[in-house]
Amino acid sequence: MIEIKNVNKSFNGKQILFDVSAKFEAGQTNLIIGQSGHGKTVLLKSLVGLHAIDSGQIIYGDQVFSDMSFLSQKQIRQEIGMLFQGSALFDSLTVEENVRFPLDMFSTKSAEEKLDRVNFCLKRVDLNNVNHLYPSEISGGMQKRVAIARAIALNPKYLFCDEPNSGLDPKTSIVIDNLIYEITKEYGITTIINTHDMNSVMGIGEKIIYIHSGRKLWEGNKEDILTAKEEQLNDFVFASELFKRIKERV
Amino acid sequence: MALFYHTGRYVLFLKRVFAKPEKHRIFIQQYFKEAEKLGIHSIGIVLIISFFMGAVITLQTAYNLEMAFIPKYTIGLAARESVLLEFSSTIVGLILAGKVGSNIASEIGSMRVTEQIDAIEIMGINSSSFLVQPKILALVTMMPLLTVISMAIGISGGWLAGVVSGELTSVDYILGIRYSFKPFYIVYSIIKSAVFGFLISSISSYQGYYVEGGSLEVGIASTKAVVVSSIQILLFNLLLTQLLLA
Numbered sequence: 001m002i003e004i005k006n007v008n009k010s011f012n013g014k015q016i017l018f019d020v021s022a023k024f025e026a027g028q029t030n031l032i033i034g035q036s037g038h039g040k041t042v043l044l045k046s047l048v049g050l051h052a053i054d055s056g057q058i059i060y061g062d063q064v065f066s067d068m069s070f071l072s073q074k075q076i077r078q079e080i081g082m083l084f085q086g087s088a089l090f091d092s093l094t095v096e097e098n099v100r101f102p103l104d105m106f107s108t109k110s111a112e113e114k115l116d117r118v119n120f121c122l123k124r125v126d127l128n129n130v131n132h133l134y135p136s137e138i139s140g141g142m143q144k145r146v147a148i149a150r151a152i153a154l155n156p157k158y159l160f161c162d163e164p165n166s167g168l169d170p171k172t173s174i175v176i177d178n179l180i181y182e183i184t185k186e187y188g189i190t191t192i193i194n195t196h197d198m199n200s201v202m203g204i205g206e207k208i209i210y211i212h213s214g215r216k217l218w219e220g221n222k223e224d225i226l227t228a229k230e231e232q233l234n235d236f237v238f239a240s241e242l243f244k245r246i247k248e249r250v
Numbered sequence: 251m252a253l254f255y256h257t258g259r260y261v262l263f264l265k266r267v268f269a270k271p272e273k274h275r276i277f278i279q280q281y282f283k284e285a286e287k288l289g290i291h292s293i294g295i296v297l298i299i300s301f302f303m304g305a306v307i308t309l310q311t312a313y314n315l316e317m318a319f320i321p322k323y324t325i326g327l328a329a330r331e332s333v334l335l336e337f338s339s340t341i342v343g344l345i346l347a348g349k350v351g352s353n354i355a356s357e358i359g360s361m362r363v364t365e366q367i368d369a370i371e372i373m374g375i376n377s378s379s380f381l382v383q384p385k386i387l388a389l390v391t392m393m394p395l396l397t398v399i400s401m402a403i404g405i406s407g408g409w410l411a412g413v414v415s416g417e418l419t420s421v422d423y424i425l426g427i428r429y430s431f432k433p434f435y436i437v438y439s440i441i442k443s444a445v446f447g448f449l450i451s452s453i454s455s456y457q458g459y460y461v462e463g464g465s466l467e468v469g470i471a472s473t474k475a476v477v478v479s480s481i482q483i484l485l486f487n488l489l490l491t492q493l494l495l496a
């Protein structure tokens with residue numbers, strides 16, 4: 001479980017996050033939703049310590065992550081997997097080397113055991129026969145899968161995904177969403193996903209927090225969201241013609 | 251103001267760069283990879299440039315010393331002094347600032363804007379040490395090698411140009427390059443080239459590491475890397491000459 005309490009974050013005097021508090025349970029897909037530019041990525045990166053927060057607390061299990069030094073954070077970081085918006089695969093390494101990278105850095109496994117683990121992870125994301133290709137040689141959807149395989153290589157307890165289906169077609173998006181959902185359930189991971197995609201919200205939104213201008217305005221799940229009373233949230237949810245029509249039916 | 255800001259941030263950056271590597275075996279692998287990419291792959295351009303540089307220096311010296319009472323071997327001597335003292339280290343430094351500097355800045359810069367650096371940090375790895383330390387060490391060790399190669403080729407180029415053009419005989423040239431030879435000049439150039447290697451790799455890495463934005467900014471960083479390292483090379487050339495030869 002991850003809990004954040006009254007998190008504030010600013011860059012050069014410009015405040016981006018205001019007093020954000022939330023709880024993210026293990027074994028479920030927690031969504032952070034909101035329009036582009038409203039602070040989702042900053043929140044996610046603050047959660048994992050890529051941005052230092054101004055005030056507030058970030059708690060992993062019973063450890064206050066935000067108060068720790070870089071060195072003591074290290075142990076928790078090895079339990080974190082992250083899927084970046086643009087996949088962030090190392091472009092000088094092959095698919096296999098990318099997935100093996102965290103193992104090379106942190107595990108004491110033998111070369112064979114590592115390869116087994118790499119192949120297991122690649123198989124888990126339905127990738128076969130791509131071990132020796134470079135990221136530039138595979139499609140965007142496949143890159144996302146490799147990034148997921150890399151993120152789960154060390155059996156993480158926490159998985160962070162920044163817009164996992166940006167740049168993907170609707171069908172591939174659903175495949176990726178479902179993959180993240182299944183992996184979350186299989187391994188009981190605390191998964192936190194940034195998205196502005198209503199299809200994802202309706203598909204895997206077990207817990208949802210809505211961020212607007214750096215403030216949390218609403219929280220709930222995919223069942224409540226269509227009937228929520230929050231005005232800003234309704235603007236966001238019913239922006240598309242499709243969801244407007246759904247609303248008329250509800 | 252900007253100067254203080256960058257100097258301060260550069261120093262802090264270097265402090266993180268020289269933290270203990272995460273895994274020694276991987277560090278050594280990376281070192282050899284970088285030494286090949288930055289050093290070995292630069293031998294070609296160093297050969298070409300050094301050859302022509304030696305040839306031109308010899309011919310120009312010859313044309314300027316066309317007086318009967320100056321012995322011909324002086325041409326060889328002058329060519330040797332220019333190549334050993336100045337041209338090999340400085341020209342190789344400036345050429346590599348262009349070739350290697352832009353390469354390093356754009357490589358690290360694009361890793362920054364595509365979040366590859368974040369992906370390294372998130373695992374708890376010190377990304378600056380992981381990415382930059384092997385590059386600095388590789389260039390600091392390869393630059394002296396390139397400089398020595400450049401000296402040999404430059405002096406050979408001078409010999410060939412002098413003899414083929416008929417400006418002086420092979421015997422005169424060889425007498426000239428051996429005349430009152432000071433081995434310290436080679437040491438001096440090697441020290442300079444190691445310093446230049448450090449400047450190029452660290453400045454270019456710094457420029458790439460702090461890129462914000464997209465591919466446009468990566469391009470700007472790579473240009474800046476070349477300009478700033480070239481200026482620093484010229485500045486340190488002056489300082490080191492004062493320090494080592496005065």
Ligand SMILES: Nc1ncnc2c1ncn2[C@@H]1O[C@H](COP(=O)(O)OP(=O)(O)O)[C@@H](O)[C@H]1O
Nearest residue numbers: 011012016034035036037038039040041042043
């Ligand atoms: N490193 C940074 N320095 C300064 N401002 C930033 C930085 N990262 C993000 N911001 C600003 O924070 C705001 C929120 O951005 P972001 O979290 O990326 O939005 P999104 O919800 O689309 O992920 C934007 O106004 C952006 O300009």
Ligand SMILES: [Mg+2]
Nearest residue numbers: 040041162163
């Ligand atoms: Mg974002």
